[in-house]
Amino acid sequence: MRHGRSQPLPWSSLHPPCPPPRPLALRSTIAGEIRSPEAPLRRLAIALLTMLAGLTLFSSSIQAQDDSDTPETTAIEVGRVDVLQVSGFFDPILVNEIESAIERADADGSQALILQVNSRGTLVDDSVIEDLLDQVATAPIPIGIWVGPNGARFYGTAAQLLAVADVTGMAPGARVGYLGVPLTPDEATIDFGIAEDRLRNGSVGLTDARALDIFKQRIDDDGIPTVSNMLQAMDGYEENGIVLDTTELVVLDNGATRFDTISVVRFSKLSLVDQLFHTVASPPVAYLLLLIGLALLIFEFFTAGVGLAGGIGAACTVLAFTGLAVLPTRPWAAALLMIAMLAFAIDVQVGIPRFWTGAGIVLTVIGSWFLFEPIPGASMRPGWIALFAGIGGITLTFIVGMPSMVRTRFATPTIGREWMIGEEGTVIEDVDPEGVIEVGTARWRARINRATPVSAGGSVRVVAIDGVTLDVEPLEGAARDYREMRNKSDDASTQVDAPGDGAEADQPDSGSETTPEPNAAAEAVSDPESSDLR
Incomplete structure (x- = not known):
């Protein structure tokens, strides 16, 4: 308990307030009694002094009582146990966190430290693991x-920590x-006995681990399914004359017994920044960040100025290479992915997916499949979902998204593209029903507006614009159909006006304007040669 501390006297008690500048004979009458105006202030000061004196005496009595009781009783503190969640590959960040957790637990006076492990491999050198083994052995x-x-794994050279830890156990299914x-650390010896050969290039479950006497569980059960059971396993462990007191046996009313945790359990994990860099050192995350970052940089290259896409792409690329530096990466596979992006960029510049787009897809597939080298117990290849998302997303981006974006970006939206309607163009790739044409000096994706395909080298006319796709019609076919429709309409109108004049019906006056009768118009539309007009 904290000692009482005297407080300074109020200012009003040391320096009574001066009376206001009024005549000395002035008095105030209250309940028939004449009093001076400074009397209330004087009484308030006396009351404050009395309260302060009482508080001082009360604090002194409490302090004296605490001092007299201290030699007779000793406070019993419930020991604390720290639990550090160790998840993911053993990389430098995770190793540093374990070392810091040991120092932090010792400095905070914790009884023990439990490492809750779920790791499928080790990404650091053997020398780093040897130093960690020494720190755990001499903690x-x-x-x-x-x-x-349940279902956790502990693979790699870091699993040799099981040989130097004080208490070890595993959950069913792990x-x-x-x-x-x-390894050969300086302060410990790695010895798994008869299980050493089997554990070197293989793995075991709970049943085999207990049979091979791998773990130091200290309790007789079918595994340690929860952290509470691990605390029970550590209860009663003695080291340097100190006995761990983590659980207590409780007898229920029906005679059954159970173990209740009496220790304060403090869970901890990586900080936000450390967790970020630990996450990017995972194969699927680093792989997807690399593809997204490179694609966004290419996107930014074909847009005006430096915008949000370029910043995000640069950040993703930096994070990706941070993870690739830790992971067992094949440099030639990473180079293939970057060459693939350059191949995509060539066709993006042209505006039409061609040979280089196909080459980029092939290089992306090869680079994605062989990007990471396997480690003992893990192939390190990104999962199927990550592969499909990466390859499929890049393919759609550079076949559909980027060409449309580039055409829209370098078009002339200020004056519109309506001027192209009626313009003639040359077919570059067969339009059947879609293809590529060239209007002026630019190439556009085109779509025929009738069931008459046009081969490469033919001529077409632009009749409509749908976004960045041009609707076209063949030059010769459109002109012939129009003349035939016009001639049939003129013939029909001439026959109605002069049915007996054969000469005029055969040679209609091209300069006269006539309106065909409804039956004549219906006959013209029903003609097979003109029925394909829109």
Whole structure:
């Protein structure tokens, strides 16, 4: 308990307020009694002094009582146990966090530290793991390792920590193994006994691990499914004369017993920034960040100015290479992905997906498949979902999205594109029903507006514009159909006006304006040769 502390006297008690500048004979009458105006202030000061004196005496009595009781009683503190969640590959960030957790637990006075591990491999050198083994073996507090929860894995050379930890256990469904060659730390010896050969290039589950005596569970059960069970396993462990007190046995009314946790459990994990860099060192995340970053940089290259896409693309690329530097990356595969982006950019510049787009897709598939080298216990190849998302997204982006964006970007939206209606163009790729034409010096994706395909080298006329696609019609076919329709209409009108004059019906006056009768118009439309007009 904190000691009482005297407070300074109020200013009003040391320096009574001066009376106001009024005549000395002035008095105020209250309830028939004559009093001076400074009397209330004087009474307030006396009351404050009395309260301060009382508080001082009360604090002194409490302090004296605490001092007299201190030699007779000792406070019993419930020990705290720290639990660090270790998830993902053992990279430099995770190793540093484990070392910091050991120092932090010792400085905070924790009873023990439990590492909750779920890791499929090790990405650091053996020398780093040897230093970590020495720190765990010589830790000033007991260190427990729990491979959990259900389905967790502990693979790689980092799994040799099981040989130097004080208490170890695993959950049902978990597996450990692929330890590799035993390391040689300075302060510990790695010895798994008869299980060493099996764990070097393989893994075992709970049943085999108990049979091979791999774990130091200290409790007789079918695994350690939860952290509470791990605390029970550590209860009663003694080190340097200190016995861990983490659980207590409770007898229920029906005679049954159970173990209740009496320790304060403090969970911890990586900080936000460390978690970010630890996450980008995962194969699927680094792979997708690389593709997204490079694609956004190309997108920004074909747009005006430096915008949001370029900033996001640069950030994604930096994070991707940060992860690739930690992961077992094949440099030639990463180079293939960058060459693929250059191939895509060539056809984006042209505006039409061609040979280089196909080459870019092939290079993307090869680079994605062989980007990472396998490690013991893990192939490191991104999952099927990540591969389909990466390859499929890049393919759609550079076949559909980027060409449309470039045409829209370099078009003339200020004056519109209506001037192209009626213009003639040359077919570059067969329009059947879609293809590519050239109008002026620009190439456009075209779509025929009738069931008459036009081969490469033919001529077409633009009749409509649909976004960045031109609706076209063949020059010769459109002119012939129009003349035939006009002639049939004139013939029909002439026959109605002069049915007996055969000469005039055969040679209608081209300069006269006639309106065909409804039956004549219907006959003209029903003609097979003119029925394809819109």
